[in-house]
Structures are given as structure tokens and as C-alpha cells.
Amino acid sequence: MFNNILVVIDLSHLSEAKRLIQTALDMTEHQEKTIYRVAGIVPAPTNSIVSSFLPKNFDKDVLAEANKKLHEFTKNIFPEGKKVQHIVAYGTVYEEVNRIAEEKDVDLIMMMATQKARQQQKKEGLSSDTVKVARYSHRPVLMMR
Numbered sequence: 001m002f003n004n005i006l007v008v009i010d011l012s013h014l015s016e017a018k019r020l021i022q023t024a025l026d027m028t029e030h031q032e033k034t035i036y037r038v039a040g041i042v043p044a045p046t047n048s049i050v051s052s053f054l055p056k057n058f059d060k061d062v063l064a065e066a067n068k069k070l071h072e073f074t075k076n077i078f079p080e081g082k083k084v085q086h087i088v089a090y091g092t093v094y095e096e097v098n099r100i101a102e103e104k105d106v107d108l109i110m111m112m113a114t115q116k117a118r119q120q121q122k123k124e125g126l127s128s129d130t131v132k133v134a135r136y137s138h139r140p141v142l143m144m145r
Contacts, residue, residue: 002027005037006106007111016114025082039088113130
């Protein structure tokens with residue numbers, strides 16, 4: 001049913017990312033041709049004053065480190081032989097997720113539903129990025145708690 005899945009993970013919360021990927025693997029257990037597109041989105045600074053103090057190649061360095069971390073993480077999660085594409089993007093999270101989903105023509109977007117780390121203890125509500133992905137996407141979205 002879902003042959004092309006975009007799994008959006010937060011590289012700062014790998015335990016939740018592991019659970020999300022395991023769910024994707026469980027959902028596609030009997031499918032051989034599934035492509036898992038695992039994306040880590042590095043949010044751009046929203047404050048222009050903060051961004052003016054960042055080093056010149058900050059975004060390239062951060063993306064390279066995120067890409068390395070993403071590869072290391074997925075190597076230990078996905079079974080041998082699964083088709084995995086690693087995607088690291090920089091920008092507004094919901095815009096990048098929806099852009100990638102359209103660009104890669106995915107069948108399903110999977111992501112965590114809860115808000116960011118400072119609100120994780122409550123496990124209430126949806127993050128604004130999750131809401132905006134669901135609102136603006138033309139693809140089915142599976143949000144996990």
C-alpha cells in the first residue's frame with residue numbers, strides 16, 4: 001500500500017525516531033519494494049540578529065554533521081537490504097517536509113505529533129510544524145504520539 005514513505009525524524013530525539021522507524025518497518029513488513037526516505041530537517045534560525053552572529057559556513061557545517069548523524073542512526077535501525085534514502089534539509093520544518101514529499105512523490109509522511117523537547121513531559125498537543133505539515137500537505141500524514 002505504501003511504497004514510498006517519508007519518515008521525518010528529529011535528530012535530537014533519537015529514541016522517538018527509532019520508534020517511528022520501527023512503526024514504518026512494521027507497517028511495510030510484507031512489502032519488498034518500499035523506499036524509506038528518512039529526513040532530518042535542521043531548522044533555520046528565526047531571529048535575524050542571531051543568524052548575523054553565526055559563522056559564514058554555519059549551515060553547511062550543520063548539514064554535514066546532521067547527515068553524518070542520520071547515516072549512523074539509520075545504519076543500526078534498518079535491516080540489511082532495505083532501500084533507505086537519507087535527506088537532510090535546512091529551513092522551515094513544515095515547508096521543507098512538504099517540499100520533499102512533493103518532490104519525492106511520497107505515499108505517506110510519518111512524523112511525531114508531540115511538541116518539542118521542553119514540552120515533551122506533558123505529551124499534549126501537536127507541534128506547530130506537525131499541524132502545518134498536515135494542513136498544507138497534499139499527502140497522507142501519520143502522526144505518532
